[in-house]
Amino acid sequence: MSTRSRSQPVPRPALACLLGILLVSFGAFANEPPAPFQVVEASISEIQDALLRRRLTARQLVQAYLDRIEAYDQKGPVLRCIISLDPAALREADRLDAELLRTGQLTGPLHGVVILVKDEIDVAGTATTQGVRIFANYRPPRDAFAVANLRKAGAIILGKTTLSEFAGGDTYSTLFGHSRNPYALDRTVGGSSGGSGGALSANFATVALGEETSSSLKRPAAWCALAGMRPTPGLISRSGMWDGHPVPTAQMGPMARTVTDMAKLLDGMVGYDPEDPITAFGPRHIPKTYTAFLDTKGLLGARIGAIREPIGGNSRPEADDFQRVEAVFVKALGELRAAGATVMDVVIPDLKRLSAKRATDAALTEEALAVYLRRNPDSEFKSRADIDNHPEMPKTFKAISGQRSRRGGANVATTDPALLLESQRAREQLLQNIAQVMADQKLDVLVFKSVEHEPTRIVEATTPPYKSNGGVVSLNTFLIHTPIITVPMGTSDGSIPAGITFMGLPFSEPTLIRLGYAYEQATQHRRPPATTPPLP
Numbered sequence: 001m002s003t004r005s006r007s008q009p010v011p012r013p014a015l016a017c018l019l020g021i022l023l024v025s026f027g028a029f030a031n032e033p034p035a036p037f038q039v040v041e042a043s044i045s046e047i048q049d050a051l052l053r054r055r056l057t058a059r060q061l062v063q064a065y066l067d068r069i070e071a072y073d074q075k076g077p078v079l080r081c082i083i084s085l086d087p088a089a090l091r092e093a094d095r096l097d098a099e100l101l102r103t104g105q106l107t108g109p110l111h112g113v114v115i116l117v118k119d120e121i122d123v124a125g126t127a128t129t130q131g132v133r134i135f136a137n138y139r140p141p142r143d144a145f146a147v148a149n150l151r152k153a154g155a156i157i158l159g160k161t162t163l164s165e166f167a168g169g170d171t172y173s174t175l176f177g178h179s180r181n182p183y184a185l186d187r188t189v190g191g192s193s194g195g196s197g198g199a200l201s202a203n204f205a206t207v208a209l210g211e212e213t214s215s216s217l218k219r220p221a222a223w224c225a226l227a228g229m230r231p232t233p234g235l236i237s238r239s240g241m242w243d244g245h246p247v248p249t250a251q252m253g254p255m256a257r258t259v260t261d262m263a264k265l266l267d268g269m270v271g272y273d274p275e276d277p278i279t280a281f282g283p284r285h286i287p288k289t290y291t292a293f294l295d296t297k298g299l300l301g302a303r304i305g306a307i308r309e310p311i312g313g314n315s316r317p318e319a320d321d322f323q324r325v326e327a328v329f330v331k332a333l334g335e336l337r338a339a340g341a342t343v344m345d346v347v348i349p350d351l352k353r354l355s356a357k358r359a360t361d362a363a364l365t366e367e368a369l370a371v372y373l374r375r376n377p378d379s380e381f382k383s384r385a386d387i388d389n390h391p392e393m394p395k396t397f398k399a400i401s402g403q404r405s406r407r408g409g410a411n412v413a414t415t416d417p418a419l420l421l422e423s424q425r426a427r428e429q430l431l432q433n434i435a436q437v438m439a440d441q442k443l444d445v446l447v448f449k450s451v452e453h454e455p456t457r458i459v460e461a462t463t464p465p466y467k468s469n470g471g472v473v474s475l476n477t478f479l480i481h482t483p484i485i486t487v488p489m490g491t492s493d494g495s496i497p498a499g500i501t502f503m504g505l506p507f508s509e510p511t512l513i514r515l516g517y518a519y520e521q522a523t524q525h526r527r528p529p530a531t532t533p534p535l536p
Contacts, residue, residue, distance in 0.1 A: 111154030144240025161195030190220030222499025298518030450499035
């Protein structure tokens with residue numbers, strides 16, 4: 001049998017036949033609809049690119065998140081991270097789709113970005129429950145300032161996330177039960193911004209809003225493998241937020257699956273608001289965009305001080321889970337060095353002694369409550385007494401478990417001028433000690449473990465004697481004006497995420513974003529939880 005050499009031409013009939021087959025195949029391929037857009041781990045840029053290319057509509061995006069919430073929040077793993085959904089979200093998606101079709105352009109930098117909001121932050125017309133039945137029907141008439149800013153940028157508010165009762169402590173409540181960590185369903189998701197952390201990690205939205213007064217944002221961000229920031233007070237208004245002005249420590253912050261998306265969300269949240277006077281300090285420190293500081297080589301030449309001593313509340317260095325988190329942190333320090341940073345251990349003079357002086361000004365807390373309630377003049381609640389005397393108050397988880405009904409944790413809530421003065425002086429001295437160490441060592445930032453223990457098992461926390469989390473680090477919030485970013489640094493037992501915190505001096509957000517982003521890109525530690533896979 002003769003064979004044809006490769007150099008011989010194909011006969012015309014055969015060539016025609018081959019071309020016909022190719023054309024038919026190409027035509028069939030070209031006519032095939034593109035694969036459905038996958039929302040799991042989808043970034044803002046990927047979503048907006050798909051919107052512009054007509055591969056996705058905002059309605060389809062919102063519906064995809066709603067489908068995941070239906071499948072995984074009250075069913076499947078039963079995460080219980082969502083308190084309520086905004087029925088206007090699909091209508092807003094339709095409006096954005098119509099605008100894009102009409103103009104061919106995005107309406108703003110956050111066009112189509114779907115956001116979940118911690119349920120201590122007001123969304124007009126939607127109940128702000130504070131995690132308790134007492135506020136189950138509390139419907140503010142106005143958006144919080146930051147929420148209004150995000151809407152103007154084109155964002156879609158999807159709903160509200162679970163939190164600890166009155167936004168203090170862990171994410172357990174008689175209103176919704178308890179939120180589960182999507183990486184370990186028998187463990188807490190953290191608090192008090194636990195619902196935002198768990199929902200975002202499970203891909204129920206594009207980004208989320210959290211808040212931090214003690215360790216309320218960094219803890220769930222760390223345990224849910226997220227990037228999160230508590231920025232310097234003055235950048236983001238607290239108006240329309242429980243425990244806002246004039247409380248100095250409480251601060252809203254962005255949460256995202258990547259530092260890039262976190263920076264984009266931060267861009268949409270910052271701004272001066274006369275209703276929160278501290279934001280008058282912000283405008284001079286707000287860049288055109290925080291995304292300008294996303295630099296993959298940002299760790300080259302950086303000088304980083306590592307706080308190695310235990311600084312978390314009720315930390316137990318002898319515990320196995322403490323040692324597992326410590327091992328991940330040591331590995332992370334090596335990763336920072338491998339990415340080009342100089343990392344040195346530092347000791348902050350009198351850190352523990354001064355931190356122990358933290359006290360909360362009860363008078364400011366009461367004033368902040370009055371400021372918050374005045375934004376909703378038609379509400380039944382006019383004062384603290386209206387809340388304390390509500391018939392549902394004795395039924396709250398905090399009342400049943402004997403925990404405090406207000407924020408504070410290990411803090412002392414007091415009106416004693418001597419205690420408050422002692423706390424203020426301790427804070428000022430500790431901030432000076434930190435600044436001096438950083439100046440002497442020419443450090444850009446300090447780093448420490450976001451949380452020093454693994455998440456508590458839910459059954460231990462919700463049944464007597466009500467075990468609370470250990471290793472909660474609140475150094476930055478005691479200092480008030482020191483911003484932080486937390487990013488994933490790996491897992492402490494092969495599945496439970498742990499986070500590393502970068503802390504800087506006031507208004508050092510650009511440096512934190514540069515270093516946090518470079519570390520994230522060098523390590524790529526985030527993995528979505530196996531309990532909430534893509535839907536069929």
